[in-house]
Amino acid sequence: xxxxxxxxxxxxxxxxxxxxxxxxxxxxxxxxxxxxxxxxxxxxxxxxxxxxxxxxxxxxxxxxxxxxxxxxxxxxxxxxxxxxxxxxxxxxxxxxxxxxxxxxxxxxxxxxxxxxxxxxxxxxxxxxxxxxxxxxxxxxxxxxxxxxxxxxxxxxxxxxxxxxxxxxxxxxxxxxxxxxxxxxxxxxxxxxxxxxxxxxxxxxxxxxxxxxxxxxxxxxxxxxxxxxxxxxxxxxxxxxxxxxxxxxxxxxxxxxxxxxxxxxxxxxxxxxxxxxxxxxxxxxxxxxxxxxxxxxxxxxxxxxxxxxxxxxxxxxxxxxxxxxxxxxxxxxxxxxxxxxxxxxxxxxxxxxxxxxxxxxxxxxxxxxxxxxxxxxxxxxxxxxxxxxxxxxxxxxxxxxxxxxxxxxxxxxxxxxxxxxxxxxxxxxxxxxxxxxx
Amino acid sequence: xxxxxxxxxxxxxxxxxxxxxxxxxxxxxxxxxxxxxxxxxxxxxxxxxxxxxxxxxxxxxxxxxxxxxxxxxxxxxxxxxxxxxxxxxxxxxxxxxxxxxxxxxxxxxxxxxxxxxxxxxxxxxxxxxxxxxxxxxxxxxxxxxxxxxxxxxxxxxxxxxxxxxxxxxxxxxxxxxxxxxxxxxxxxxxxxxxxxxxxxxxxxxxxxxxxxxxxxxxxxxxxxxxxxxxxxx
Numbered sequence: 001x002x003x004x005x006x007x008x009x010x011x012x013x014x015x016x017x018x019x020x021x022x023x024x025x026x027x028x029x030x031x032x033x034x035x036x037x038x039x040x041x042x043x044x045x046x047x048x049x050x051x052x053x054x055x056x057x058x059x060x061x062x063x064x065x066x067x068x069x070x071x072x073x074x075x076x077x078x079x080x081x082x083x084x085x086x087x088x089x090x091x092x093x094x095x096x097x098x099x100x101x102x103x104x105x106x107x108x109x110x111x112x113x114x115x116x117x118x119x120x121x122x123x124x125x126x127x128x129x130x131x132x133x134x135x136x137x138x139x140x141x142x143x144x145x146x147x148x149x150x151x152x153x154x155x156x157x158x159x160x161x162x163x164x165x166x167x168x169x170x171x172x173x174x175x176x177x178x179x180x181x182x183x184x185x186x187x188x189x190x191x192x193x194x195x196x197x198x199x200x201x202x203x204x205x206x207x208x209x210x211x212x213x214x215x216x217x218x219x220x221x222x223x224x225x226x227x228x229x230x231x232x233x234x235x236x237x238x239x240x241x242x243x244x245x246x247x248x249x250x251x252x253x254x255x256x257x258x259x260x261x262x263x264x265x266x267x268x269x270x271x272x273x274x275x276x277x278x279x280x281x282x283x284x285x286x287x288x289x290x291x292x293x294x295x296x297x298x299x300x301x302x303x304x305x306x307x308x309x310x311x312x313x314x315x316x317x318x319x320x321x322x323x324x325x326x327x328x329x330x331x332x333x334x335x336x337x338x339x340x341x342x343x344x345x346x347x348x349x350x351x352x353x354x355x356x357x358x359x360x361x362x363x364x365x366x367x368x369x370x371x372x373x374x375x376x377x378x379x380x381x382x383x384x385x386x387x388x389x390x391x392x393x394x395x396x397x398x399x400x401x402x403x404x405x406x407x408x409x410x411x412x413x414x415x416x417x418x419x420x421x422x423x424x425x426x427x428x429x430x431x432x433x434x435x436x437x
Numbered sequence: 438x439x440x441x442x443x444x445x446x447x448x449x450x451x452x453x454x455x456x457x458x459x460x461x462x463x464x465x466x467x468x469x470x471x472x473x474x475x476x477x478x479x480x481x482x483x484x485x486x487x488x489x490x491x492x493x494x495x496x497x498x499x500x501x502x503x504x505x506x507x508x509x510x511x512x513x514x515x516x517x518x519x520x521x522x523x524x525x526x527x528x529x530x531x532x533x534x535x536x537x538x539x540x541x542x543x544x545x546x547x548x549x550x551x552x553x554x555x556x557x558x559x560x561x562x563x564x565x566x567x568x569x570x571x572x573x574x575x576x577x578x579x580x581x582x583x584x585x586x587x588x589x590x591x592x593x594x595x596x597x598x599x600x601x602x603x604x605x606x607x608x609x610x611x612x613x614x615x616x617x618x619x620x621x622x623x624x625x626x627x628x629x630x631x632x633x634x635x636x637x638x639x640x641x642x643x644x645x646x647x648x649x650x651x652x653x654x655x656x657x658x659x660x661x662x663x664x665x666x667x668x669x670x
Contacts, residue, residue: 248585302587309584309591313577363502363574367581374584 002110006093010114013089017049018042018139019117021108023101025058027125028067030239034127035071035090041135042088046143054111055092055125056104064125065092100210105217109195119143120195121150123187129237130187137231137282138189147229149221150189151180153280154236158387158395159292161236162380163254165399167351168215171258174348174406174413175269176222179277180230184214184254187233194226203260211250212257219258223265232282235289251376252369259358259365270414274407299381300337304330306374313371316364317357319416322349333378342382344405350375351406352413360420460539467535474531478524485520494519503570529555561610568606572599604628 002010020038024031035053042051055068069092095107105122112120119142121135141147164184172183190198198217208216221228262269307330315323325346333340354372358365387395494515497503533551536544576599583591604625611621 302585305587306584309580313581360499361502362500364577367574367578370581370585 002107002114003093003096006107006111007114009091009093010111013052013091013115015050015117016052016089016112016115017118018046018051018143019108019112019115019120020051020053020135021105021112021120021122022053022055022068022125023058023104023108023122024055024060024064024068024125025099026060026062026064027239028060028062028064030128031055031064031125032067032071034123034125034130035068037127037130037132038121038123038135039071039088039090041132044132045136046139049143052089052091052111052115052117054108055090056095056107057092058099058104059094065094068092098205098209100213102204102207102209102211102213102216105213106199106204106209109190109199112195113192113199116192117195118192120190120192121188122190124238126239127187127237128239129235131234133282134187134233137233138187141229141231141281142189142191145229146227147189147279148191148194148226149218149228150281151218151228151230151278152182152185152187152236153230153232153282154182154185155234155287155289155392156236157289157292158390158392159294159380159384160289162383163251163376166347166376166379166383166402167255168258169399170348170403170406171351171355172215172219172222173275173403174410175262175272176219176265177269177272177275178222178228179275179403180218180222180228182230183218185236186214188214188217189231190217191226194221197224197226206260207253207257211253215254215257216261219261219265223261223268229279229281232280232284234285235287237290248370248373251373252366255354255372256358256365256369259355259369262355263359266417273410275403294380294384296381296384297337299377299384300333300340303340303374303378303381304334304337306371306378310371310374313367314375316361317368318350318353322346322353326350338385340378340382340385342379344402345409347379347402348406348409349412352409352416355413356416356420359417463538463540466538470535470538471531474527474534478527478531481527482520482524485523486516501570502574503566557614561613564610564613565606568603568609572602572606575599575602601628601632 020042022031022034022038027034035055038053042049042053053068055065057065057068069090071090091111093107093111095103097103097106108122109120119139121138123130123134123138138150138152141150161182164182168184169181173179197220201220203216206212220226307326311323314326318326325343329340329342329346354368357368361368383398387398390398498515529551533548537548576595579598580591580595582588583594588594608621608625612618
């Protein structure tokens with residue numbers, strides 16, 4: 001798994017108690033700050049532990065790797081009351097294989113295992129709001145409280161993280177019964193035994209290699225019964241995403257990973273009802289957040305174009321009932337786009353229908369998932385219009401309502417799921433159940 | 438006079454008797470063979486519908502997308518399909534065996550032709566089914582891509598892809614059957630040539646306009662609007 005270069009680097013370091021991994025691709029502008037924050041965090045909170053900051057780079061051409069190696073906290077302005085007993089090493093290595101965040105993580109985890117690290121934290125390279133405390137909050141629960149997986153908990157702008165808010169959080173919570181608020185946050189703390197489990201798996205060459213990695217890590221930790229907690233990290237501010245980033249591909253990778261794992265962990269989620277909170281570390285405080293511009297009109301336009309052109313594709317996944325309800329709300333949106341709303345129950349059923357279709361139609365799942373983009377943008381537009389005048393606490397309540405709608409729709413999901421996996425005769429029975437649900 | 442008439446009648450009767458002796462036994466044999474084939478076909482169809490374990494085939498038809506490629510909203514059931522295929526196959530074998538019972542030059546030619554043509558027909562049918570499946574898959578992929586990218590007229594584009602791939606499958610099937618080979622091949626070459634030409638012209642024109650826009654527009658124009666769709670992720 002490790003290249004010769006990586007093996008040599010790991011051998012030169014010998015061992016490390018803590019590894020902080022930073023996946024990157026053309027992040028020269030911000031990665032220096034992230035490395036310095038990590039370095040300060042390790043020196044301040046874990047002075048007695050040996051540690052390595054490892055940058056796993058996907059072939060940046062803007063000097064990202066140089067920025068990592070040149071970043072230093074050895075400056076007179078920074079005073080540390082604790083004196084680190086051991087130096088914090090910095091390492092920057094290119095990863096190989098499918099380009100993506102997952103492949104970068106794989107290298108980080110493999111080196112962490114090689115170094116026999118007791119805890120590993122991973123943080124995004126485009127963060128502008130990371131502080132040394134993040135490292136403490138991600139690593140301490142693993143080192144001193146016996147947790148295997150530390151998920152982040154941030155304050156984010158109400159329009160930030162909408163894949164999380166509208167799909168991944170409600171669905172993961174409804175399925176596995178744990179309220180992990182930021183399952184695809186990107187900044188995590190991981191124990192050695194969970195690292196070993198990740199590396200043991202053989203699905204690294206799938207959507208996991210790209211944006212699917214975050215939900216893959218979170219789901220495995222929850223579904224396989226590892227100790228999971230959250231740490232409050234404050235605000236999450238990051239560089240604006242690269243405009244070249246393909247929204248559809250990102251959505252496909254994230255949602256595709258959730259659906260793929262649903263099949264694997266069916267026995268885990270099938271009988272779970274409701275949800276329970278997860279331990280939260282860190283002192284919660286309110287912070288000012290950058291406003292996020294959103295273009296609602298354009299999103300509604302994309303939805304209506306999708307409704308016009310993609311209905312035959314949606315019909316492969318959506319039940320007749322859901323398709324009819326969707327037609328009603330879309331017709332309303334055509335006459336008055338500013339009044340457009342997608343009800344929570346309808347949205348929950350759309351997502352669940354797509355999950356079932358993903359299971360039943362493996363050959364067609366690629367374009368099926370891609371056809372979700374207009375529906376997703378429609379849902380985001382509805383959310384934005386509905387929460388325009390709300391403050392963040394009210395928005396959080398609104399997301400809670402959506403989560404409850406997902407939890408309630410689980411009976412519907414199970415009926416559809418069984419129908420999707422069965423043959424025509426069994427479908428009749430499932431159809432009857434579905435109507436009841 | 439009467440003798441001649443009698444002779445003619447006798448000859449005619451003899452010829453009729455000879456013909457009847459030559460035709461009636463094979464005809465009777467043919468009818469019996471056909472009846473037996475029909476009974477066997479009906480029995481086989483009944484047995485297959487009731488007893489065939491085709492769950493794996495049902496699953497394959499559903500999961501491979503053949504069902505939706507055939508425009509079916511409900512899943513295809515393999516057992517009746519297999520039963521119907523076997524039914525018609527047994528009937529066809531019965532018909533050929535019955536024809537063979539006549540043992541004439543004409544019937545022998547028909548039987549020989551059918552025996553040689555059947556495998557080719559089966560392969561051609563397979564090519565067509567695969568073509569329709571591929572056409573549906575590609576057309577849907579193009580439709581979703583075009584709709585997500587905001588390409589104008591995505592449905593027309595998708596239909597174009599479907600027609601092109603089905604036409605390609607028809608050309609391949611016709612070529613396999615040696616049927617109107619040159620006509621199909623000529624039409625196909627004309628179509629592909631036309632498409633390549635149209636594509637080249639479109640590419641040249643769009644590159645020209647894109648280049649002009651790039652050179653004249655101030656830097657960063659439009660980026661804000663583009664970003665706003667995914668900044669919130």
